[in-house]
Amino acid sequence: MTMSLLDVQDLTVAFTRRGEPDVLAVDGVSFTVEEGKIVGLVGESGCGKSVTSLAIMGLLPRRGVRLGGKALFEGTDLLQLDPGAMRDVRGRDVAMIFQDPLSSLNPVISIGLQVTEVLRRHRGLKGDAATREAAELLDRVGIPDPKRRLREYPHQLSGGMRQRALIAMAVACRPRLLIADEPTTALDVTIQAQILELLKDLVREFGTSMIMITHDLGVVAGLCDTVNVLYSGRVIEAAGRRPLFAAPRHPYTHGLLGSIPRLDADVDEALRPIRGSVRDALPWAKGCAFQPRCDRAVERCVGGAPELEDTFTGHLCRCVNPVSHEERV
Amino acid sequence: MIRFIVRRLLQLVPTMFGLSLLLFIWLHRLPGGPETSILGERATEERRAQIRASLGLDEPIWVQYGRFMRKLVAFDFGTSIQTGRPVMTEFGQRFPATLELTVTALVIAIGIGIPLGYMAARRRGSWLDNGTVMGSLLGVCVPVFFLAYVLKAIFSEYLHVFPSSGRQSDLLEATHVTGMFVLDGLITREWDAAGDALLHLVLPGIALASIPFAIIVRMTRASVLEVVGEDYVRTAEAKGLTERTVRGRHILRNALLPVATVIGLAVGGLLSGAVLTETVFAFGGIGSFLRDSIEFRDYPVLMGFIMMIALVYVLVNLAVDVSYGLIDPRVRVR
Amino acid sequence: MTLLSVQGLKVHFPIRRGVLFDRTVGHVYAVDGVDLEVPRGGTYGLVGESGCGKSTLGRALLRLSPVTAGRVVFDGVDVAALNGEALRKSRRRMQMIFQDPMSSLDPRQNVESILTEGLVAHGLGVNAAQRRTKVMETLDAVGLPRWAMSRYPHEFSGGQRQRIGIARALVLGPELIVADEPVSALDVSIQAQVINLLEELQAELGLTYLVIAHDLAVVKHISDVVGVMYLGGLVEEAPSRELYATPLHPYTRALMSAVPVPDPEVEDRRERILLRGDLPSPANPPSGCRFNTRCPWAQAKCATERPELVEVRPGHKVACHFTAEIDAGVLARN
Amino acid sequence: AESKRDNSSTSKDKTLVFGTAGEPKVLDPALATDGETYRPPRQVLETLIGNEQGSAKLVPRLAEKWDVSPDGTVWTFNLRKGVKFHDGTDFNADAVCQNFNRWFNFTGLYQNVAEYWLDTFGGFAKSESPTAPPSNFKSCAAKDSNTAVISLNKPTSRLPGAFTLPAMSIQSPKALAEYANESMSGDAKNLTYPKYALEKMVGTGPFKFVSWDRANKKITMERNDGYWGDKAKIAKLIFRAIPDENARRQALEAGEIQGYDLVAPADVPSLTSKGFDVPARPPFNILYLGMGQDNPKLADVRVRQAIAYAVDREALVKSKLPNGAKVADQFMPDSVEGYASDVKKYPHDVAKAKSLLAEAGATGVELKFYYPTEVTRPYMPNPKDIFEILKAGLEEAGIKVTPVPEKWSPTYLDDVRAGKPDLWIVGWTGDYNEGYNFVGTFFGRQKPEWSFDNVALRDALAKVDIEPSREKRIEMYKDINKQIMEFLPGVPLSSSPPSIAFAKNVKGVKPSPLTDEKFYTAEFTS
Amino acid sequence: MSRKKDRIDQLAELAGTRAETGESLWRVAFKRVRRSPTAIVGAVIIAVFLLIALLGPLFAPHDPVAQTWRGDISESMGLFPGPRSGNLLGVDSLGRDEFSRLVIGARISLLVGVLATVFGLVIGAALGIASGTAAGLGGRVGGWIDSVIMRFIDILLSVPGLLLAISLAAMIGNGLPTVMIAVGTINVPIFARLLRGSMLAQAHSDYVLASTALGVRKPRIVFSHIVPNSIAPVIVQATLTLAVAIIEAAGLSFLGLGNANSSYPEWGVMLADAQRYLSVAPRLSIFPAVAIIITALGFTLLGESMREALDPKLRR
Numbered sequence A: 001m002t003m004s005l006l007d008v009q010d011l012t013v014a015f016t017r018r019g020e021p022d023v024l025a026v027d028g029v030s031f032t033v034e035e036g037k038i039v040g041l042v043g044e045s046g047c048g049k050s051v052t053s054l055a056i057m058g059l060l061p062r063r064g065v066r067l068g069g070k071a072l073f074e075g076t077d078l079l080q081l082d083p084g085a086m087r088d089v090r091g092r093d094v095a096m097i098f099q100d101p102l103s104s105l106n107p108v109i110s111i112g113l114q115v116t117e118v119l120r121r122h123r124g125l126k127g128d129a130a131t132r133e134a135a136e137l138l139d140r141v142g143i144p145d146p147k148r149r150l151r152e153y154p155h156q157l158s159g160g161m162r163q164r165a166l167i168a169m170a171v172a173c174r175p176r177l178l179i180a181d182e183p184t185t186a187l188d189v190t191i192q193a194q195i196l197e198l199l200k201d202l203v204r205e206f207g208t209s210m211i212m213i214t215h216d217l218g219v220v221a222g223l224c225d226t227v228n229v230l231y232s233g234r235v236i237e238a239a240g241r242r243p244l245f246a247a248p249r250h251p252y253t254h255g256l257l258g259s260i261p262r263l264d265a266d267v268d269e270a271l272r273p274i275r276g277s278v279r280d281a282l283p284w285a286k287g288c289a290f291q292p293r294c295d296r297a298v299e300r301c302v303g304g305a306p307e308l309e310d311t312f313t314g315h316l317c318r319c320v321n322p323v324s325h326e327e328r329v
Numbered sequence B: 001m002i003r004f005i006v007r008r009l010l011q012l013v014p015t016m017f018g019l020s021l022l023l024f025i026w027l028h029r030l031p032g033g034p035e036t037s038i039l040g041e042r043a044t045e046e047r048r049a050q051i052r053a054s055l056g057l058d059e060p061i062w063v064q065y066g067r068f069m070r071k072l073v074a075f076d077f078g079t080s081i082q083t084g085r086p087v088m089t090e091f092g093q094r095f096p097a098t099l100e101l102t103v104t105a106l107v108i109a110i111g112i113g114i115p116l117g118y119m120a121a122r123r124r125g126s127w128l129d130n131g132t133v134m135g136s137l138l139g140v141c142v143p144v145f146f147l148a149y150v151l152k153a154i155f156s157e158y159l160h161v162f163p164s165s166g167r168q169s170d171l172l173e174a175t176h177v178t179g180m181f182v183l184d185g186l187i188t189r190e191w192d193a194a195g196d197a198l199l200h201l202v203l204p205g206i207a208l209a210s211i212p213f214a215i216i217v218r219m220t221r222a223s224v225l226e227v228v229g230e231d232y233v234r235t236a237e238a239k240g241l242t243e244r245t246v247r248g249r250h251i252l253r254n255a256l257l258p259v260a261t262v263i264g265l266a267v268g269g270l271l272s273g274a275v276l277t278e279t280v281f282a283f284g285g286i287g288s289f290l291r292d293s294i295e296f297r298d299y300p301v302l303m304g305f306i307m308m309i310a311l312v313y314v315l316v317n318l319a320v321d322v323s324y325g326l327i328d329p330r331v332r333v334r
Numbered sequence C: 001m002t003l004l005s006v007q008g009l010k011v012h013f014p015i016r017r018g019v020l021f022d023r024t025v026g027h028v029y030a031v032d033g034v035d036l037e038v039p040r041g042g043t044y045g046l047v048g049e050s051g052c053g054k055s056t057l058g059r060a061l062l063r064l065s066p067v068t069a070g071r072v073v074f075d076g077v078d079v080a081a082l083n084g085e086a087l088r089k090s091r092r093r094m095q096m097i098f099q100d101p102m103s104s105l106d107p108r109q110n111v112e113s114i115l116t117e118g119l120v121a122h123g124l125g126v127n128a129a130q131r132r133t134k135v136m137e138t139l140d141a142v143g144l145p146r147w148a149m150s151r152y153p154h155e156f157s158g159g160q161r162q163r164i165g166i167a168r169a170l171v172l173g174p175e176l177i178v179a180d181e182p183v184s185a186l187d188v189s190i191q192a193q194v195i196n197l198l199e200e201l202q203a204e205l206g207l208t209y210l211v212i213a214h215d216l217a218v219v220k221h222i223s224d225v226v227g228v229m230y231l232g233g234l235v236e237e238a239p240s241r242e243l244y245a246t247p248l249h250p251y252t253r254a255l256m257s258a259v260p261v262p263d264p265e266v267e268d269r270r271e272r273i274l275l276r277g278d279l280p281s282p283a284n285p286p287s288g289c290r291f292n293t294r295c296p297w298a299q300a301k302c303a304t305e306r307p308e309l310v311e312v313r314p315g316h317k318v319a320c321h322f323t324a325e326i327d328a329g330v331l332a333r334n
Numbered sequence D: 001a002e003s004k005r006d007n008s009s010t011s012k013d014k015t016l017v018f019g020t021a022g023e024p025k026v027l028d029p030a031l032a033t034d035g036e037t038y039r040p041p042r043q044v045l046e047t048l049i050g051n052e053q054g055s056a057k058l059v060p061r062l063a064e065k066w067d068v069s070p071d072g073t074v075w076t077f078n079l080r081k082g083v084k085f086h087d088g089t090d091f092n093a094d095a096v097c098q099n100f101n102r103w104f105n106f107t108g109l110y111q112n113v114a115e116y117w118l119d120t121f122g123g124f125a126k127s128e129s130p131t132a133p134p135s136n137f138k139s140c141a142a143k144d145s146n147t148a149v150i151s152l153n154k155p156t157s158r159l160p161g162a163f164t165l166p167a168m169s170i171q172s173p174k175a176l177a178e179y180a181n182e183s184m185s186g187d188a189k190n191l192t193y194p195k196y197a198l199e200k201m202v203g204t205g206p207f208k209f210v211s212w213d214r215a216n217k218k219i220t221m222e223r224n225d226g227y228w229g230d231k232a233k234i235a236k237l238i239f240r241a242i243p244d245e246n247a248r249r250q251a252l253e254a255g256e257i258q259g260y261d262l263v264a265p266a267d268v269p270s271l272t273s274k275g276f277d278v279p280a281r282p283p284f285n286i287l288y289l290g291m292g293q294d295n296p297k298l299a300d301v302r303v304r305q306a307i308a309y310a311v312d313r314e315a316l317v318k319s320k321l322p323n324g325a326k327v328a329d330q331f332m333p334d335s336v337e338g339y340a341s342d343v344k345k346y347p348h349d350v351a352k353a354k355s356l357l358a359e360a361g362a363t364g365v366e367l368k369f370y371y372p373t374e375v376t377r378p379y380m381p382n383p384k385d386i387f388e389i390l391k392a393g394l395e396e397a398g399i400k401v402t403p404v405p406e407k408w409s410p411t412y413l414d415d416v417r418a419g420k421p422d423l424w425i426v427g428w429t430g431d432y433n434e435g436y437n438f439v440g441t442f443f444g445r446q447k448p449e450w451s452f453d454n455v456a457l458r459d460a461l462a463k464v465d466i467e468p469s470r471e472k473r474i475e476m477y478k479d480i481n482k483q484i485m486e487f488l489p490g491v492p493l494s495s496s497p498p499s500i501a502f503a504k505n506v507k508g509v510k511p512s513p514l515t516d517e518k519f520y521t522a523e524f525t526s
Numbered sequence E: 001m002s003r004k005k006d007r008i009d010q011l012a013e014l015a016g017t018r019a020e021t022g023e024s025l026w027r028v029a030f031k032r033v034r035r036s037p038t039a040i041v042g043a044v045i046i047a048v049f050l051l052i053a054l055l056g057p058l059f060a061p062h063d064p065v066a067q068t069w070r071g072d073i074s075e076s077m078g079l080f081p082g083p084r085s086g087n088l089l090g091v092d093s094l095g096r097d098e099f100s101r102l103v104i105g106a107r108i109s110l111l112v113g114v115l116a117t118v119f120g121l122v123i124g125a126a127l128g129i130a131s132g133t134a135a136g137l138g139g140r141v142g143g144w145i146d147s148v149i150m151r152f153i154d155i156l157l158s159v160p161g162l163l164l165a166i167s168l169a170a171m172i173g174n175g176l177p178t179v180m181i182a183v184g185t186i187n188v189p190i191f192a193r194l195l196r197g198s199m200l201a202q203a204h205s206d207y208v209l210a211s212t213a214l215g216v217r218k219p220r221i222v223f224s225h226i227v228p229n230s231i232a233p234v235i236v237q238a239t240l241t242l243a244v245a246i247i248e249a250a251g252l253s254f255l256g257l258g259n260a261n262s263s264y265p266e267w268g269v270m271l272a273d274a275q276r277y278l279s280v281a282p283r284l285s286i287f288p289a290v291a292i293i294i295t296a297l298g299f300t301l302l303g304e305s306m307r308e309a310l311d312p313k314l315r316r
């Protein structure tokens, strides 16, 4: 068996706070990322997508966080690395792009410095060489007139440009793994299309693997090789994108697909929303977290968490009463 | 940027004008006049009237104000009633002392406050954090004159390490160039004079610094806490930058922007705090002179000094804003 | 049958700058000549990129933004010309739903007070009891439990808050509702609930909607007619089914091709029209066709002449010089 | 490089730093009246007649001998020979007369600020105030180079005492001439002291003036090696102003200064116990409780007496005033010639106070009692506590007191002078040993603060003022004192000795009742 | 009551919501404040001192004004009886019981702090509201009014506070009202700016727009939406000002402008008066100083933790 690039096993993140019960933000998440593949993490706000990625990157605060499980990156457990070693890995082997391109750039430092500091840190480039390389990077991510942009500050760039600059920083060291946390959510669709296209190109060009975090099923459908659907801190369904969209098994995934207005759907087709909101969740210990909102809920949903089971080849689902193959969207 | 500065400077004109008018009316409505102080306890009413007349204080207030403004145009604040010397001379002689003291206090407050505030924020919730916050709060709560007394009792009377009053040892005949004694000592290479002046600055500096120190510590802490949670710090961490780069370039640089503003505002507090501190430490700056001037009803000095202080204060804040603009490019384009 | 008719609406925000006194040095052409008509009981959807002036247009309709030029005829009355009390009275018939359900609700008001405020302002409902009944009916209508009345906004989930916002708009019994991105701040699963609610309410109460969104799929789903906005102006307007089937304007085409569809089959097949660059600044719009800087089919003429919005098919209007050529595929992309 | 620093070991080369409560106003003592202004001239300049160190007795200074004509109008001074001013010019009768003529010929604002000249001679050559009486000064003539003759129009009780005042110090005519054509006022509506008064002080005294560092409130003087008398035992003398009382004490304890004035009474025992030398000056002052008779209740002498009986002066002296303070029973201390031991006394007696009040039908009177804040005067170390004690006594006797605290200068002084208070506390330190300097100052002319017109008292004072015979004057003062204490315009409270403190190793400064301490006798021991 | 609660729970379940009991923002903030140890320390301190201030006469063993032990005092001999039976903390320079004076003094000191703050707050808030309203809602004229007020505030702000206080005191005479007005005046510009700033921020918020869209009249919008939502930072500031006010009042007393008016005790005056006995009876300074410091600390702690609780940025 060949080793996966990243193997996340039973990742658990709990936020502890004095005088309050722990918040289990991520509750035993496992997935793997193969070399050169794009893995999607989808789910609604607060389901633990960002926390998962931050845990892998070692960016969670040290205080008040309890970590469990493993994140094996080429065999080394990133969670066990000491902070110094982790700093060497970050930005070089594993890089990350964040959601809000404006707030993710330091407003008082020029774009140039922000790009070159990575080059300097991990590739040991200095002075002119770093600047030249930075300009090339900007050019690669499609920023016109890179020389001038290097001297500019984030607020002088448009949203799309900023995200491109962030991507340039992330890919500066040709990382093995790129984690993109909702990289296009803050952008307009036309810009989103550009960015997604760029990411696809880069991944192909550099042979980088990618974890794509998003709540937009449409983005996942067009980009990812495998998709993990998260709900309340757990993976509730995982499959290759075609099987997943063709036959979602979990009622949540199913419901989600039903509630999205589709451009290609007929105007009169009504939306079938899921009841309630994400806040109405059961603690996993007491049963299926989705149970309070689930139309297919049965007795067995309450009492204990259902297991993530392989329904048929490669399609995992955590449900005692999954949607059968026939009742598809 | 230039336009911004020019604009602010132009705005200064009506503000100063308003201040002068307000001050003038206000000061001249104080009961009593300078004649009591000039003449002493035995003066007769007649002679007091003569003094008032010769000072022009018997004229209607707008006439007096007009005269004041006419001279002010030539930057002439008149002559101190107390000392009979031009107000600007008095200011020029005394301001260096206050400047020296204020700068010392600022250096103490900033030099200790910012690192401490940073460390407190980074170890939020630790004993260092709690201790720092508590300590800084305590710093604000101790009346300056009492703090001054305690400092002197410990360091001058008991330990004899720092002098308790004055600006330089009386036994020293140092050459003075700028009026800032430490600087003078350095310029003239009279190292012992500089050292001596520095020692004299320590206690008043600490006493004066207590409040800005507390403000700076708390502001730094809050600001660092805020910046640490910002996305761009996370980005910097994600880039795998060294801790030093993250701290210096990404956290402090941003966190210190609001601190700078607070420091600018604290200058006002320092200038007025100097009144008390200079009195208690017999430190010959504008503060103690101003205090005497109120007693003396030395209108020209009061007008001149307060307006100069206000000007200094406004200019310092303008400088802070400008430097803010230099550091923060977002403000630059306006 | 037309309830709302907008003619030549312009909203320009002055850019003021100056050394001492602010002068107007330019304008942000947020909305620059928009004509549209909404029939009673219909839904008009407005899409466009961020900053193209959708919200400004929506607000201008309700006179929440100043109107620079043009007419906003609501039920025969030019709202743009109203002022003072007449304007305030007219607001009862036109309401708004905001994007961010949290920030558009006063955190210190409980739901009842939020809902009665408008009633009080317009003197609707004779007494508190009547108003209360009205409020309860409205809560029922938007699917909120009655106990919500005594709660505060922060106690609700995003979807529920948006329902409160809708209830607030509904309670006055308006005829027109402008919904500015009513679902874009909501979770995917909640969006559908709110969209359905809006549709139900329309069916029940015969409301007229102007729905603003940047999500083309949402707009298309909810609207009868969709207007595509680009940099302050409409570039295409068509019944929603027709728009999807035959987008004519290059911008609309690009937009359509960019919207991801949660279906790998569709995604894999789709051909993307990628636009160059970003939306130009509305303060400095390009000459001629506003879209010419990013248009894949742009010709020399496009940079000089601004195309009119013309009806090319029944109910389908486009503002492009080369509609026919592009549609026929004779014009090559550059 | 090193700056010059005094680290010599012998007293002769050492610098003495003395902490004062304030800075002088000017350097020319003729233009001021206050003690802080006089302190430096007392070291640098000299008067014709001096005070014996440590007392108010007149002794020869620049004049070896002086005579007055029997009618008291011609004063002849035999001047000391071989005296030189600090600028090297000779001191002689010409110099004396040039000084007197300068004062006599003051014009403009000088006429207003030359207080002591006015007080002594009543006017100038050309008085600019239309209401001013003609000057009593007639002329000064140099009979020969060592004999100066000053003639008056009529005798005055102020002389010869006034000749000891620093205001009448003889300064170098050469130095004065350098600045001769300067007027007092710089430009219109700006009071500008003449440059001379701001930067020069050239006399004959044991110290030479070196500099006045205003920014640091420091006056530096150095030994005059050409002094005619005993040369100073220290090389340099510095007066440094430290306004805060505690700061002065702390500076002394920290060793930064070697002495300071206006020691708080409470600090005396602790300083003494730490080995500091804290001598008290012989009391030469009076603190009194003033009573404004424009309040009809206070116009009744029985009410005034009741107040005198009500206040507990013994307690005041015992608990608040320094060692050596005495309860005052008349308006001059017992060391002044003319003090009468048999005046009417008003011991603390609440019952008597109450009955007097009842008799006068003044039960439940309410009086506005003004007192100054933030000030320490030699005769009044802690006005607020003094007020509290007086108030307690008055309230005990059933008099209601409305306290009105005011800043000493200018509000308190102005209000007292304007006659606003019913009761107030203020005092006087004598300028020289002459009864008129006390009682004459208080009651010699009608004042709004007292607002009474006691013709008999006024006449008696006018008479004693022009009586040339000292013996006769003394008897007259005794009568006047008795008269005053019967009339009881106010209640004399105390005479107290203000203290002055010195470091352990400083000796030789004799505390003077007139605060006329000379520092040339100061020396460092070991 | 309980029936209603039951129904709420039922409905909540129906609607798929967990029932949360109604909580206003203030309550949430209060809860957060309650969890912070500094806030508790602060609140306890304030409570204790408030209690002392209110019930002072019950605690005080002696008349704070009576110079009962004056005979025991002699400055010239350094006699200042310290703690002894009957006088827990000794007697002051006039033979009055120090403990009783401290206890009774709490009353005036707190009153000075509170009234000074209220004075500053009222005037500052009035200016701030006027200016904020003018800037936020009024057109050209509004902008003009706003500028005028802000220039005035600038002027006030540029004059050193203590000088302002000293000259104010010189104008209206010594006494408690002076101290309160002076200290209050120093704080006027702070309150005004703070309120104006947060009002401007609120004026552009969506819910104000929403109210306008509802046809609510402008004055009502200002007073029932903008002002209440802007007031939180001002209240926090007021708590902090209370601490500063007590200290500033003490500073003024030190300069001789305080409540010299009466023998009635006030900490600032007690501290100032005791300065002259620092070398002989330091306790006379230390007791009031400590009282001032602790009280000020109490307010500061509470204010700071309130600020943290209400500051959305620091919430985590």
Ligand SMILES: Nc1ncnc2c1ncn2[C@@H]1O[C@H](COP(=O)(O)OP(=O)(O)OP(=O)(O)O)[C@@H](O)[C@H]1O
Pocket: A015, A023, A024, A025, A026, A043, A044, A045, A046, A047, A048, A049, A050, A051, A052, A215, E316
């Ligand atoms: N520092 C923290 N302390 C406590 N709880 C936290 C913290 N960070 C995140 N959480 C909680 O962890 C859960 C998961 O958060 P996470 O940010 O991973 O969600 P997400 O899926 O990324 O959502 P979104 O789509 O909004 O970004 C949430 O319930 C959140 O409240």
Ligand SMILES: Nc1ncnc2c1ncn2[C@@H]1O[C@H](COP(=O)(O)OP(=O)(O)OP(=O)(O)O)[C@@H](O)[C@H]1O
Pocket: C013, C028, C029, C030, C048, C049, C050, C051, C052, C053, C054, C055, C056, C057, C214, C282
């Ligand atoms: N009050 C204002 N003053 C000046 N410019 C404004 C103002 N309001 C909006 N604008 C500008 O007008 C343009 C259009 O803004 P608008 O908010 O209408 O865009 P939008 O289409 O709603 O964008 P979004 O999708 O981001 O909400 C923007 O460039 C914006 O900066």
Ligand SMILES: [Mg+2]
Pocket: A049, A050, A051, A181
């Ligand atoms: Mg996230």
Ligand SMILES: [Mg+2]
Pocket: C054, C055, C056, C180
């Ligand atoms: Mg918008």
Ligand code: NI
Pocket: A267, A268, A269, A270, A271, C199, C221, C222
């Ligand atoms: Ni529909």
